[in-house]
Amino acid sequence: MKLSLSALLSQKTAKLRFGLWLAFITACVITGGSLWQSGARIQSDILAMLPKVSESPITQRAMDQVEQQLANRVYLGLISDKQQTAIDAAKVAINTLKQTDDTQAAFIDINSADMAQADALNQYYFNHRFQLLTHSQQQLLQQGQWQQLTQAALEKLYNAFSYANSELLSRDPLLLYPDSLLALAPSQQLTVKQGILIATIAPSAEHPKPRFAAIVMAKGSDSAFNPNAQQVQLTALNLAFTAVKSQFADIDIIKAGALFHAVAATDNAKQEVSSIGLLSLVGVIALVWLAFRSLMPLTIAIITVSTSLLFAVVTTALIFGELHLLTLVFGTSLIGISIDYCFHYYCERLTHPNDSCEQVIKRIFAAITLALVTSVVAYSAMGLAPFPGMQQVAVFCAAGLSGAYLTLVLAYPTLARQPLKGANQALALANRYQGFMLARFTPKAGLAKTGLVLAVGIYLLAGFIQLSADDDIRQLQHTPADIQTEGNQLRTLLSGGTDNQFLLVTAATEEQVKQQLAKLDPVLAKAEQDKLIGNYLSLNRFLPSQEKQQLNYDLQGQIYLEHLDEIIASLGLDSHLKAELIRAYQAAKGNFINAESFFNHQAGASLKPLWLSPTANGDSGYGAIVLLGGINQLDSFAVRFNDNPHVALIDKVGDISTVMGHYRQLTFVLLAVALAVAGIIFSFRFSLKLAAVVVAVPALAALLTLASLGLLQNPLTLFHALALILVFGIGVDYSLFFAESNQQTRGVMMAVFMSALSTILAFGLLAFSQTPAINAFGLTLLLGISFTFLLAPFIQNFTRKPL
Structure with missing residues (x-):
């Protein structure tokens, strides 16, 4: 050798x-x-870092579709004291965003209230009007009280603001369909004026009068986490904001969406890469120059x-x-x-x-x-993280x-x-420091050794008692307060918005899924009433079960097969309408609303991501996604579905946080295994006693670091655990060089001093990062390397031969 x-x-x-x-x-x-x-490129998508949660194929598809549905959306609120001013400002913003050349469009699907969607729903559901009834209409017909429906139709006819016309009356004499169409619209606090969604902001101390917010929504044509796309989208938005401000100086603009979080994260990361890297490099250069x-x-x-x-x-x-x-x-x-x-x-x-x-x-x-x-x-152990x-x-x-x-x-x-x-001055200083540490802090008497062990034990115990854990994935990203505030304000205006958690309803057939959605609806309505959630969006109102549609069709037989003469006479309609109404009713038998026809129609295009059909790759079964917004008490809400095997609350944030906790614990196990393996390897090079001492230095440094984190009230995360792996890797280096040096250690002391100082420079700066994950990583290494540096020289007590 x-x-x-x-x-x-x-x-x-x-x-x-x-x-x-x-x-x-x-x-x-x-x-x-x-x-x-x-x-090859620089990736700024924070989601690319997240662990892959093991889920069933249909659950994984549901999570992917929800992400696609919610991803890259931007929400704008244009606020004014005057409603018309807010509406006009929203129109200017929409028109400016749409003026971009189609080949370079920053956004697609730019709108406020989707009037085309309303027209499409009307076109689709009118052909299924005989299968539709509202709950109150259904109850009246079940009780045989068709006369009340006739009376309600007469009141609508004589109402100055009625939507009734001769065409509608000739095909729906009791005007049942308009109420069914209105029932499709989700309940919300927003109103529609001139094609623009308007939210009313209640008076406050700052603004004693009500204000109005016009809502504009757009979907980015590319990922909000793509740095190039970020710049294109921000440029388009700034042009729109400038256009609005030039015409309406008193307009306040608030915004929300992944784009603004991603831009903040990208800018923060770029700033930290440049500042931390530059300061670290300058510090190391200064250190080398001063030493040599x-x-x-x-x-x-x-x-x-x-x-x-x-x-x-x-x-x-x-x-x-x-x-x-x-x-x-x-x-x-x-x-x-x-x-x-x-x-x-x-x-x-x-x-x-x-x-x-x-x-x-x-x-x-x-x-x-x-x-x-x-x-x-x-590092390999760190690479086992998900x-x-x-x-x-x-x-x-x-x-x-x-x-x-x-x-x-x-x-x-x-x-x-x-x-x-x-260049021997630095070497002499290192030698004097080493001698001072060994002379002053190496206990000679048994009582002193016992006192030292007791003091360390008390410090460790005090720290470990206060240790806690926090595996929330939101620590991965720092969000500036102004972006968070605007986002929360817009969520409030949008009646809670849409959260990352959702319900997944699954069953073997399409009809069973529809029935489960129908059973789920009152449970969700009660949860909304109890303030557990702010709102929800379910396909139940759009896809009634075939059983319910058949019941509605049969009930309307009272109108078209039993009492049509009386109804026509009461409403003063032409008797010639009778034959056509009966024919249309009979022709509609079996004309059920189904998922395939609905989602292939323009009416259901925007809701298609909420439906899951069997796939060609063997993923059997059907599913429906229920979007949730404004969740206040997730645990209390989740309890309501524990006994229903067809309904699952999908909480990707919670699932990933659980995985993080699992891997945090696993990382500590890996650290213990790494220490044991290192001890075995070193035993082939050194004596068993010295090999144990070499490993004990980074082990004790890790324990002291954990205790310090506890005393600092810094909850443990996976990133603390990963940093301790590096404390072991770097600390073992220090121990090894002292163990190899035997009598001649002043050069090692100087090298370890410079190494520790340069590492602390780098990781100490990371500890000042605004991103909590990076901060945790840096703080742990700052503490761990400092403890390792202080402990490593005492290995000489085991390697030096007595004089």
Whole structure:
């Protein structure tokens, strides 16, 4: 082994290794360029990071269809003290948004009140009027009180605002159909004026008079999470806002939709990538200069970091086809880790100034190789998380460290041959710090050791008692307060809007689904009355069961087969209408409303995503989605469906949060396994006692970090757990170098000091991120690396021989 290692790292092979390194860099650049030209991109969609929840095929289809139904929608509220001003402003906004060239349209389906939809519903349902009755109409006919329906028709005829006309009377003499058509419209607080949806805003302290909000809705032609689409859509919206403001200066505009959250997340991530990466790089450069007082280590450090980042980006893009913005944010911390190789090399060279470059690399080769292996194992464990984004971070960092390692072995013998001069001051400071720590904080007497153990135990106990967990996926994204406020205001105006949770009704046949929807309707109405939900949208009113349609048809036989003469006479209609009315009624027998005809008609096109039919791939059964809005008490609401096997509350946010909790616990198990495996590996290199000590340092650092998070009232998340995996990977590096160094440790102390400081610079900055997930990741590493740095030097108490 020694012979082969000496041959590999000999001076004779330096040029060959440098040539391999250049070939490696060239291949990375060519591959990266090719990937970017072939479509690799930066991904900003936060949903792309979420875990895949295992669901039945029909449930998964339902979730996909709901996402497609709700995705990329933008809602605007144009608010004025005058209703007509709000209406006019909405018309200007709609017209401006529609003026974009169709080939570059930012939005599609731009509207307010959908008048075309109302006309389509009328066209479709009028042909099924004999199968339709309102609940009150049905009750009257069941009681044989058709005369009351005749009287109601007479009142409508003499009403100045009646919608009755001769054409309608000749086909629906009792005017039953208009009421059935009105019953299709969902109950809401909005009114329609001149084709525009209007919401009335109640007086407040700021605005003592009622105000009016005209609602405009649009659907983005591309994903709101696509950075290019974001800019196109924002430009179109700003043009519309400018057009509105130029004509109506007193108009207030509020907005809601995934677009505004996505733009905020993209801008925040870009800002953090640039600021954190830049500050980390500047900090590391300053650290190298202050430590070595030479341009050469600084140059080598930049080359090492650049190679590391290049290999990380290309490898991640090659495997995943894209780079997530959060991967780049997390990946900026790679600067503080990959440069460790440079630190260890130059600190070891300072310690042994007479050694050649190859001899220095041989001295640190075993420790640095073991360190790479354990770090890659740590990142691999992190990659087992169900988040594609976190899997990218694992690949990104593991590849980056591998690139730095190859740079040290292949390029340093050529690039870093020049010895350092006059840079021993930092080495002396590290030596004095090390001596101070060992002398002052190593307990000698048994009582002192017992007191130290007791103090640590009390600290851990106090922290662990206060530890809690929070696995809510909403921590993934930071939403600015103004966007959240506007969104909540628009949700209120839209009677609660639509939430991510929904009900899925399933059954073996279409008719059974319709019957289940009918049974569900009163339960939902009661939940709405009890303020558990704000509103709901069910297909029940659009797709009555065949059983109900048959009942309605049979009941109308009283009108058209038994009492038509009396009805015609009471209403003063032409008696010649009788034959045609009977013929139309009899021809309508069996003309049932069904899903296929409804959804293939313009009337049902917008509701089609709420219906699930069997698919060709073997997904049997039927299903219907019931959209929910303004959910106030999800648990209390869900209880109402526990005994119904045909109804399931689908809560993707809750399901993913549950998966996060599961993987958080699994990550801690993986951490324990990684510690045990590392201990076994190290036992082949060191004694069992020293191997246990090497592993104990990052283990104790992890425990102290958890206790500190508890004392800071910082709830545990999956991201804290993933960060602890890295604390282990980095902490083991520190322990390994001290264990390998035996008596000569001042160079290791200096390298570990610089490594810890550079890592804390990177991760400490992440702790100030506005995104809670990144903040958790950074804070955990800040604490963990600090504890590891403080603990690692005490390994010398087990490696140094007594004088």
